[in-house]
Amino acid sequence: MNKFENKIAVVTGGNSGMGYGTAKVLKELGATVIITGRRKDAIDLAAQKLGVTAILSDQAKLEDIDSLVSEVSDKFGKVDILYINAGVSGTSTIEKETPVNFDKINNINYRGVFFTLSKFIPYLNDGASVVVLSSVLATTVASTLSVYSASKAAVNSIVKTAALELAARKIRVNSISPGAIDTELFSKMGMDTDSLKGMNDYLISLTPIGRIGKPEEIGQLVAFLSSDEASFITGADHIIDGGSSIL
Structure with missing residues (x-):
């Protein structure tokens, strides 16, 4: 099925997790996909596996965003699908939070998202779709995650x-708010195998559907929001969490 044939899609943070899963879905649907990331070896490997284009870019750096927009526009023209996915987390109580x-x-989750969108706007086709990664924690709270x-x-x-x-x-802009998704987030935070299993079991216990989500399921939602079937949907946040936020 090539519903996105001749469409240009940019996925920031596309070398792993939800970005990788989304790039995979968009590629399978016929889009020409560009992924970005901060580590050249990681994005090059992901691009090779997916059959997409990799551009080294750190969403926290405005000069990288400028270079990304310039390279995409020079090589591919205007963009039809922009999925701003790159993000980081970190835990600390409010009392012990550090300025660093x-x-x-x-710089990545807020400033980086803002200026990635801002810089790409002149290079979006009329009728394009922008999807931004948010989180269920935008509307709920969890101890030690105040800044995130x-x-x-x-x-x-x-x-x-x-x-x-x-x-x-006619450019539509939406956010998606995942709950527990099977990504490398916790391993990147330094959790060992036993801790990862414990966290996985805990997250499943909080999810009525009885499992955590898959990165490709995020991609399927991004694809829907970027399709003609969603042409009347804009300015909305879409929760995809297996029902955890209703508990």
């Missing part, structure tokens, strides 16, 4: 404003 960790999270939650709440606000500002060009 605060800035690290917000706030960064995602900011994303939801940006999405609504962008949807209003870009509506005249």
